[in-house]
């Protein structure tokens with residue numbers, strides 16, 4: 001049997017684990033808290049996230065992945081080990097086969113780091129998959145046919161834009177502008193326009209509640225709390241969705257430019273397929289209000305967000321091994337690195 005036991009979406013913001021036959025069994029923030037003096041891990045996942053900004057001096061809560069790739073190898077390995085064991089359950093002593101997805105722009109060195117960390121974490125076999133392929137499979141698209149599908153996966157740190165045909169990416173780009181950049185843009189906007197300092201969590205909350213990259217039929221308002229940069233005192237203001245649109249212009253334009261770049265490089269037959277089938281949006285960042293409308297307007301192509309944008313990559317990663325069984329080893333050889 002070739003099928004992998006588990007699929008992991010190793011994201012900057014969160015880690016999801018999919019088990020064949022069970023679905024997504026685990027979804028937690030990719031955060032690790034450790035003791036800086038002894039290097040001992042104190043907490044992983046949701047428990048560690050709650051410690052951010054609330055730790056005593058000797059404890060640090062960190063995200064070991066930056067822009068979709070490993071920035072802290074040792075911590076990533078420990079985190080993977082913890083999640084693999086948690087997902088598999090204590091009773092299961094067999095070393096699992098693991099599929100892991102990474103952004104399409106990852107280098108060979110970065111791929112190798114993910115393979116090594118996953119092997120060290122207890123896998124007996126590792127398959128690396130590019131995020132857009134996993135997203136397409138997870139969304140239920142039959143990518144084995146010679147026809148073009150365009151997938152845009154907007155994560156926390158990276159946006160992967162790809163045209164897929166015959167089970168592989170034909171044109172793709174991975175840009176380092178995604179969901180988290182909208183939070184940063186809002187923090188800068190509040191400082192510039194309102195002389196106000198807001199925290200990362202507040203910025204993310206505003207983005208999710210009233211944040212927009214396209215004009216709403218009716219503007220919506222939210223109360224924002226922060227610190228007055230001139231007086232140092234707490235400050236509360238009413239912010240409108242129109243202002244968030246202004247703050248998000250640059251980040252949203254970078255995503256639109258990436259999409260245009262990929263479309264311009266797409267062979268004409270595949271362009272025609274995409275025009276007919278439309279563009280699929282996945283990833284947490286795709287949920288900002290108006291993303292579909294913005295992309296649809298700027299490309300002239302119908303754009304739809306998949307049903308469960310946060311889980312499709314994990315589901316597709318788990319399904320990948322089944323897919324390559326179907327495609328045969330030849331097709332698999334150029335789209336996967338196998339151990």
Ligand SMILES: Nc1ncnc2c1ncn2[C@@H]1O[C@H](COP(=O)(O)OP(=O)(O)OP(=O)(O)O)[C@@H](O)[C@H]1O
Pocket residue numbers: 009010011012013014015067068154155156157158159178179180204207208283284285286287288289309310
């Ligand atoms: N309802 C929402 N509205 C707007 N943004 C959201 C929403 N839900 C999640 N996000 C954003 O989605 C991003 C995380 O998405 P996701 O979990 O797909 O990323 P990831 O796979 O961990 O990251 P990457 O692919 O870059 O490694 C965060 O920036 C988060 O703020």
